[in-house]
Amino acid sequence: MNDARVSAEITGIVSGIKVNVGDAVKEGEPIALLDCQEHETNLNRMRAMLDAAQAELVFSKSQFESGAALSSKKSMSQEQVSKRRSEYSVARAEVAGVMADLKNAERAVERCEIRAPFSGVVLERIASTGDYAVAGSHIVRLLDNENIEVSANIQEQDIASLKEANEIIFLSREKRFSVSLRTILPIMESKLRSFEARFLFIDEKAPPGSTGRLEWKHGGPFISSEFLVHRDNSLGIFINSDGTAKFISVPDAKLGQPVQVNLSGTTSLILDGRQTLTEGDPVKAIETDNR
Known part of the structure; x- marks a missing residue:
């Protein structure tokens, strides 16, 4: 059963706790909010940087392609073409790097809203509105009430x-x-x-x-392990079969554990003297008050 202290994944001021102790929540339901202004500002900055990097990529690509065309006509040196090729490669790498930073910024904004990792019941509000949270700060304690x-x-x-x-x-x-x-x-x-x-x-x-x-x-019926005896390297029980002792092997029997047997309800089990019995010995049932 899941018993989790749901934590913040980013740094920020707790701007609101949306649940109270005893509330039932569904998986993915928002349970707390962090002040997201700083992270949203960073996201907008990453978007602007991506626009600039993509514009630079378009320009460097155009410069490289025109240089390659001029080089084929002997109007530009190979050294100049190589320089433009390098600038184009740098621009592509810059776009890839900014896109990765943008994805991280988007995830940070998403994590401003702390959601329930599973359906459950709120046991404790650990954080309060106005608390400063860092990654790993506990916000609420949530107990799984489904996978019990x-x-x-x-x-x-x-x-x-x-x-x-x-x-x-x-x-x-x-x-x-x-x-x-x-x-x-x-x-x-x-x-x-x-x-x-x-x-x-x-x-x-x-x-x-x-x-x-x-x-x-x-x-099925079980019998006490006290009836078990060893005979010919196997465990089993003795029963009274028309006045003679008959040994029945019980392959799955273990000493000290009750054993399930496939016997009729009228079968007479032998307890007294069982340790010295051999197959075919005459036996006699004795009525007592305790058996």
């Missing part, structure tokens, strides 16, 4: 289910906002073992600065 993202720290063990989620909701002030996962930064916060994730609003956007929490729904 949600930033959240996601625990390592929740990453898998978040990536598989078919619906993610940002809850703030008892309102629900649909969001989509844009990216998960590949840097772990070591103390919390969490990653920063960024989300985009799908429809309605929460106000900038809102706080809240995330909820998501995934597309």
Whole structure:
């Protein structure tokens, strides 16, 4: 999200601030004015200089062309023709230089009007009418209210289910906002073992600065990592298959993270004694109050 201190690009007295705190502005909308008299005077001077340089160019070109014609008739020395050619080249360079200065002067006049670099909300008026601004002086603080993202720290063990989620909701002030996962930064916060994730609003956007929490729904059942065991260099789970232990490999499983499985809701998972089980061992389900 853009949060910018919009600055002057030229030197001048601030002649007016056209926005107030809380105003919404569109990209390109004028937000402040600088006294432009000095820059307009310089622009007019550049235009006059260009007129003079172009007149000199026309004259030097005519002199060179006439000299070349006389030289072909042996009526002017080659040295004089070379001098006129040089004067013509200098005149062309002078016109090019003045045109470049004129473009800079035009840009300076355009920059007397400071415009919003993006659509947003004015958070602060930093400068005041009458202030002397130089290039880089902050005028207003502008916050982007369109390209808004949600930033959240996601625990390592929740990453898998978040990536598989078919619906993610940002809850703030008892309102629900649909969001989509844009990216998960590949840097772990070591103390919390969490990653920063960024989300985009799908429809309605929460106000900038809102706080809240995330909820998501995934597309299939997940089981706790405590059911995972190592067998034959792979991770998987044991289930009760008609009274015998059956090992099911889960290729994408990682220790310490919930794992999504494609099992029916009536499948019996084996927890107690799983570490010593082998495929085909007899097992018996025991009803308890805690499971």
